[in-house]
Amino acid sequence: MGAAKAAETGSGSASGDSSGSDRGSGDPPTRATKGKLTLRFSGATDNIRAALRQARRHLASLPVPEDRLATIELVLAEALNNVAEHAYAGTRPGPVTLNARHDGDRLCIVLRDMGRPLPGLVPPIGTPPDVNRPVDDLPEGGFGWFLIRDLTDHVDYVRHGSENRLTLEFSTP
Amino acid sequence: MNLHSTYNNDINLIAVSETRIDSGVAIRFKDLMRSLTETGPDHVILDLSAVTFIDSSGLGALVGALKQMPTGKRLELAGLTRDVAKVFRLTRMDTVFTIHADTTHCLSRAAG
Numbered sequence: 001m002g003a004a005k006a007a008e009t010g011s012g013s014a015s016g017d018s019s020g021s022d023r024g025s026g027d028p029p030t031r032a033t034k035g036k037l038t039l040r041f042s043g044a045t046d047n048i049r050a051a052l053r054q055a056r057r058h059l060a061s062l063p064v065p066e067d068r069l070a071t072i073e074l075v076l077a078e079a080l081n082n083v084a085e086h087a088y089a090g091t092r093p094g095p096v097t098l099n100a101r102h103d104g105d106r107l108c109i110v111l112r113d114m115g116r117p118l119p120g121l122v123p124p125i126g127t128p129p130d131v132n133r134p135v136d137d138l139p140e141g142g143f144g145w146f147l148i149r150d151l152t153d154h155v156d157y158v159r160h161g162s163e164n165r166l167t168l169e170f171s172t173p
Numbered sequence: 174m175n176l177h178s179t180y181n182n183d184i185n186l187i188a189v190s191e192t193r194i195d196s197g198v199a200i201r202f203k204d205l206m207r208s209l210t211e212t213g214p215d216h217v218i219l220d221l222s223a224v225t226f227i228d229s230s231g232l233g234a235l236v237g238a239l240k241q242m243p244t245g246k247r248l249e250l251a252g253l254t255r256d257v258a259k260v261f262r263l264t265r266m267d268t269v270f271t272i273h274a275d276t277t278h279c280l281s282r283a284a285g
Contacts, residue, residue, distance in 0.1 A: 045196050045197055046197060048195070048196065048197065049193070049195065049197055067255075067256075070226075070255075070256040070259070073226065074226075074228060074256075074260065077195060077196075077226075077228040078228060078229060081196045081228065081229070081230060084196070085196070128263075128264060128265060129264050129265065129266070131264075131265045131266065131268055131269050135239060135240055135269075136240055138236050138239070138240060138269060139233070139236070140233035140234070140236045140237045140240070141229060141230065141233040142229075143229050143232075143264055144228075144229045144230075146264070147229055147260075147263065147264070150263060151263075
């Protein structure tokens with residue numbers, strides 16, 4: 001139920017007057033949506049793939065180099081994994097909104113959710129995994145924030161009432 | 174999540190026939206790797222040439238697969254695509270795993 005695919009049940013509506021243009025069909029966004037995207041879906045792990053697919057399809061229509069698309073998709077995956085696994089951990093997954101805006105050489109993506117706040121209300125510094133240790137002691141996770149920090153140009157987090165608002169900025173030369 | 178294991182010149186070659194190893198399949202991937210490496214040749218090569226996306230959960234599952242290898246067996250990787258190789262470099266996991274450019278190379282070398 002809550003785990004329905006974002007592409008099908010989340011409103012894939014793009015902002016403006018061209019609602020549905022990003023929905024499943026592979027149609028490129030219309031002119032009215034160029035540079036802007038809004039996705040709404042439930043913040044469950046099972047929905048992340050579909051949301052990423054939609055976001056990537058939209059971003060591919062912008063003048064963003066292919067290798068940057070991969071980077072952006074990875075950062076979004078890490079941020080959305082955090083929402084599903086931490087903000088909404090142990091609760092029924094709540095809503096997630098993804099807004100993307102492209103201005104010239106800068107892409108700005110804002111993720112909103114209604115889950116738990118980040119501890120201390122600050123995004124973790126993110127340290128790379130410590131790989132200089134015996135195999136049995138290698139970390140199997142905990143480096144999502146390192147990737148987010150390393151691959152974005154700017155990260156901003158605000159707790160606004162009961163909403164988490166994470167802003168991710170990328171230069172797209 | 175589909176993994177295909179074939180035994181070839183004393184190598185257990187496991188091919189990932191999916192394009193993504195992400196949070197949605199990480200646990201399943203690790204479980205499948207355990208059952209596919211319990212028996213068979215000691216030398217295991219995981220063919221990642223079909224995988225175009227891996228996130229930190231997927232990477233964690235690969236590390237988990239390495240850690241759960243039975244004593245005396247070894248797990249190596251082959252065929253990293255561009256974007257997957259980049260994630261390995263960023264997280265320095267390229268220093269943890271032995272990585273082959275492709276499987277043909279290591280299979281023929283094992284045979285020779």
